[in-house]
Amino acid sequence: MKKELYTFTPEGYPHRTVIRQYKEADFDGLIRIQAECFPPPFPSELWWNKEQLANHVALFPQGALCVEVEGELAGSMTGLVVDYDAERPQHTWEEITDGGYIRTHNPRGNSLYVVDISVSPRYRKLGLGKWLMQTMYEVVVQLGLERLLGGGRMSGYCRWAERFSPQQYLEEVLAGRLADPVITFLLRCGRTPVAVLEDYLEDEESLNHAVLMEWRNPFLGG
Template identity: 35%
Template sequence: MADQTKKRTLFVRQAQFADIDAIVALLKKAYPTMETMVPENLRGPLSRFPQGQFVALYDGAIVGVCLTFLVSEDIALKPHSWSEITGNGFASRHDPDGDVLYGMEVAVDPDARGLKIGQRLYDARKKLVRELKIKGIVFAGRMPGYARRRRRFSSPEAYLEAAGNRQVRDSVLGFQLRNGFKPVRILKNYLPMDKESMGFAALMEWRNPDIANTEQTKGVHSTRSGGRPVRVATVQMKMRAVTSFDGFLSNVAYFAEVASDYHADFVVFPELFTLQLLSAEPKKLTPQEASKP
């Protein structure tokens, strides 16, 4: 009878703006030793990608939360920190054409453990991935047992391998591995305030079993001519002084790399963006001198 009651009163639904205060309180309770997200952070993912935010309710109270956004697989699998990939917790790097779901936060009320809340949240993410027909899920998982066992292992990679071989018990890594996630690499300085993991995180990946061909993603569309859309990135740059031509090239390279992360085919700079090179001239030029070819 007790099990039936749990099934009736525990469910997962899409998060709403009205849930923000309860989610903030839950995060503080779940991670009392770390700085957690504030209401302003939560409005980001709720506004940009509402269908990717989930809460679990038990007897009407929020006891679990899962926050996600879409991003390209290339970006998700590169070395990164939590602040970099999430835009400081605002999900500002959400890409509607992203081909993987990135897990930016998950938490369960410590007083409600044992109800398989985490499992339900993970199942909700997998269901969303299959509905969107994207490649899979990527996130960086904590390794809360590493700090107290670090003397037994030569590196966090060795600890991750031991957890995968069941030579050491790590509740978080064990849960993720049982859910079909596979380790990709160790991320250094992913979340420096996570002292239990010593700032390290295990980059984990789950592949959508419905997507047989990894090139078949949500962000690639065919046309009648057999081609594909062309993505153009336009740069709105502020004129800034440079001390050399190399400094100018460094500015250009930065914008080109950002555009590359978003799979742009072309990058368009402002028409007169080379004018900033004049600031590198040792002699102050008059307008007439500056306009000479």
């Protein structure tokens, strides 16, 4: 898969952009981008390592996407296929993604699950995250899956935890009275909330909370 397009700065300046599947030659750059995106206090052991990246490429290459801007690696998005049970939404990032190694990938599953999306801070005004998300939606359609799923960190929750429960915080974001860097971004990408996840990922900003958010395949009935 390779998608060529132009992305634009807020001032309207175009940049040649390519979205493609990543490969071994990209691994060092992908790890560098993780470090840029998730500085301390985010635990560095949760950045990608080369064994994880090798598994992504080997087990589900359709879900191992990266984006280049003018030939420079600028971001990535990774997914796997799972068999999701809507009656049991609670899970942790560790258990559903196999700690990022995606040995839990199930080719016969019904949903594409987002492991990670990262865009280098230098390129965040180009809308690359939305383009990566749109491309992963296309993978969902191509494979005939029911939905795209993923846990979005409630990265602004730590500032409001004394006032709101996690569910109340989500409701404030949905009402437009608060904006969350991650949840609001996912809403703008077309994702909708399913459930608040407790102890999803070790993360001080969200106090370990996330929102399970989905995009349903519009080409399937129901």
